[in-house]
Amino acid sequence: MGKRTAIIYNPISGRGKSKRLSGKVARALEKSGHDALLSPTESTGDARRMAGEFAENGIDAVVAVGGDGTVSEIVCGLDGADIPVAICPAGTANVLALELGLPSAPEKIAELVTKGKVRRIDVGRIGKKRFVVAASAGVDAWVVHDLYNTRKGAITMATYTGHILRAMRTYRYPPMLVEIDGKPLGRSVGYVVVANTHRYGGPLRIARRGKCDDGLLDITIARGRSLRTALHYTAASVARMLPLLSGVKTYTGKHVSIKPEDDSEIPVQIDGDPGGTLPVTIEIIPGAAPMLVP
Template structure:
């Protein structure tokens, strides 16, 4: 049984997520566990404190969304201290991928007694990532999402930023090189996760416990093509779109002659090139 938890908490959550968080904390404390809590709401803030806490706690817990999980995981690189999750985010993709139960009772039980296992960590431009890199349209949507402050609306808060990105986005030619070959695209997602933006099926073959990536290349020009592809993604039919290809790769490099934004695990990293 684990008794000492260091919790990295992102307080920017809606009322339902806050109730979930406090219920989970109550159950941990009722079981005799001690929890030290540090609040963080900006990408990158939690890495240093997580690395220090790993030396004296039984587990580090990311209480937030995928960005909070990313920060905690980055702080734990090279440590044997396990990482737990209280899913409070918009999409909670990583928690879904590892099959984490969502009820407070089962989350608390998993933190106290659950088995730990290794998850491989990818690298982009010498920075770690857990499950997804988006280049182009979705990175622009993430930038709008962060700027508008609609996280408290949950997945409903994604709609406006996505539509804004769709209308304002201008396609750039992306040169995509993998161990398989070189091609071009207008939007690229590199993933180890089957799901995308919550419960949307992106790649059935992807697996966060494996080192292999799946490279999703979106071709075609203009907002109507992107809208068609987003609709196919929402319906689980993306693999049938004539301008979309999905292939496995061991490594990926993406370049462009124009500035193109890059998001990593749901947070803006910067711009191309990316490898």
């Protein structure tokens, strides 16, 4: 009997691209003698549940076909099980796939499963949830929540435009307090990103020295609390100059606490999906996820 590989995919990711890619990956694996088990998700949380069930019942590898949200759900579902994960990028930003230098062709993804090396990466933990790229609190998290409240079908970069414009009109930048490894940062901030990678989303670069296997979280805080400064920060992120701005500070740590300074309800996003509201405590789990790389 060949090795068993689960292919978990989000059928609406990439406007149906993930469904097509999943079939091609399955056929390529079967040609190599693997048993490929296709498992489409239907709603948020399915990838996590499926990964957990595969881990309990025995599986040799998992292929995540989708975006960073699908990958983080699968990593969460495997929950430390020593089962390697290959990524077939089919989402909006595909940050972790870019970070790891992964191919996108189905045949190459099948080669990762059959011949790839294992690279153990760190995982961020927020309660029972996990992230592989980043979690944040502030205006971008507000955009994510707003988008998912009205989501219909696949998400593209263009999908975010209307929600960003709405945030520009309505978001009020409530103040937050941040503590890193037990040390309060003092004055309140308007925006916080806790990253596991140096890429963030699309063209944005937040943590200039961030590495997904260094055992540390990279924390970027911005004290500005206005639309003008938010636009300034965004432009600087695209230009990879955000940490050089006044009012922006970067830190590393293993334990981060974020809470509202007042009674505001401040949204959180986790790998591009809604992650509830503050307060949150974020920790790093070093080397928790075995990923297949070339």
